[in-house]
Amino acid sequence: MSNNVYINHTSAYFPNDPVSNDEMEEYLGYINNKPSKSKKIVLRNNGITNRYYALNKERKSTHTNAQMTAEAIKALFSDQPDKIREVQLLACGTSSPDQVMPSHGVMTHGQVPEIGSIEVVSPAGVCCAGMHALKYAYLAIKAGDTKKAVATGSERFSGLLVSDVFEEESQKLIEMEANPYIAFSKEFLRWMLSDGASAFLLSDTPNPEGQSLRIDWIEGVSYANDMNTCMYMGGEKQADGSLKGFMDFTPEEIMNQSIFSVKQDISLLSDNIVPRGGQKIKEIFERKGLTADDIDWFLPHISSNFFRSKIYDMIQEYGGGIPYDKWFINLYTVGNVGAASIYLMINELFNSGKLKKGERILLLVPESARFSYMYAMLTVV
Template sequence: MFEVYITKAGKYLPNKAVLNDDMESFLGLINQATSKARRIILRNNKIQSRYYALDHDGKSTHTNAELTKNAIQELFDENFSGDDVELISCGTSTPDIFLPSHAAMVHGLLKNKPVELNSSTGVCCAGMNSLKFGFLSIKAGNTNNAVCTGSERVSLWMIADKFEQEVLNLKSLEEQPIIAFKKDFLRWMLSDGAGAFLLENKPRGPISLKIEWMEGYSYAHELETCMYAGGEKQEDGSIKPWSDYNPDEWLNQSIFSIKQDVKLLDAYILEKGAQSMRDALAKNKVSSDEIDYFLPHVSSHYFVEGLHKSLAEKGMDIPREKWFMNLARVGNVGSASIYLALEELMNSGKLNKGDKVLLSVPESGRFSYSYAYLTVC
């Protein structure tokens, strides 16, 4: 078995940062009315700026594949080029198309050479799952290196035009033309961007991070779906898929919009997060006292104090000064968020050899959690 190191990190955030008061100028107004939920949601999530692959007319400036390619190109230098890549592993919640895979579309843009590909789907854990595929490939000696990514281009899913037909349908039924909170909520939470890691079987450069272990946990066997797209939740908690709806219903009910069951999120996201992290640390015989930097991906600052409390209650009281987060500056970029946070930490000058770093990524899709434990070398 080989050792595995993150030897370089890259990122790509499209266009200029979008401040809170400018969001609706990019995403548009639904039914020509300012969202009543927007200010409340922004006050709770404490996000101050984010990035959109959009222009001021709501038109696309980049595809997801282009965002990912741009992040990967940040990994290349005089010592490592696209022709040196052996594996490309890409994770995203928002691929540009259903088929071919996201990794294949990224590879098509890189135009380097034949490589092995992997595409990870899901929600926020998709980026960590793509990282784990690269980690295991190098660990087993299948490849000497891997490029792993997390990326999202969700803004095009949230522009007002995507909800116009549903609003018209509600009006025709003489109902209030107000988009359900489960859809409007996420318009003020999510943003675009991509991050990339270069993994190798030897350390390189001034800072490398040895991946000691990775763990993942799903609670789908006991909990129903919380965050979803391409379907609609039924009374019994099951999801009726888009393919079981008529094409006119896709528009009239905004079937392809991203939705979240906020009550379910509040009930379980912290409880299962603390439980899974306790199990991951115990399995690998790591005490929370050994962690020098804790990088939790949280969708909103609303959850930060609750997460701190939940972890402490299970014997993992990590002081807040050890937490490293950039949510307020770059927004919630889903599967890319953990890449963007670690890239910033790696380039901050704060890390010292021997420091231990824990990455923690929850996913509310059906409640999954991923962890990675790193040593600075």
């Protein structure tokens, strides 16, 4: 008999003070010593008003990804620090580790020595990496292999966005005005990405007092079988659609071609990111006998407000429609924190006082890297 799995505590950690739209270039720097011409257009489309950077105004790092993740983990046990030694598993998802090796998970573990010697797993990927960490912890508890686990999502993108290492986007301003998808490129990413970390404490028993979130199911799908790469870093897309990795470039090419910049293939993104997500929604709803009326809260991870109406239309087509008053999104105040975004939404909603026993929460996390998606259902208990 499989165990129920509960999220009993959540936390968030942001480095430094929030950065407003007007302050961004004070932290990231000016390209060619000039203010960006596209910044206002991109910000108008993404709707973000604040984000966080693990940087100071001298563009020096203030936190590593592992340090932020460790702070989020410690915050789970702020009231009872000794309880951290009851954790048996640590699963850490990110798309921006501080180094290629060792893994982000073990580097985070090294920042929390008080947790003791435990199993550590570190899923890679992009936005879905945090959900993959959550599913690993969920399955470990469900199978009875573990009683208490911590899952995390975190990102530290800011070091890739400073003017010293950022290649100016070549798209013309008029093209962005005519086609907002053009902005979903390196220039878009520069004005969208944010740093931070969030953590969940999972258990096979709910909180004795207060609320918990029961994880009813977590499902995912990848369309890499018939889709080329869309979002990438550490490589360069070739004319035939293949990806040439950084190890096949010379050091000079890596520098001159901005190989470690985060990039997107706009043509693939615009035609596929929303419809592909709808395919699995339809299949899940039909298989589980769900309708939109069964959903009390909808938490979609969106990289920009530009996609809000498009996801609404997709749910309308494939899932019967979820009205906006059931949506909960904090993109506008924290920015796009990649693998941490869904954690940060859940953390804010869980601690908002808005949830009622029995309510059901649907999660949707799209990842444009090669079109992967994660979905989950939580119930308030």
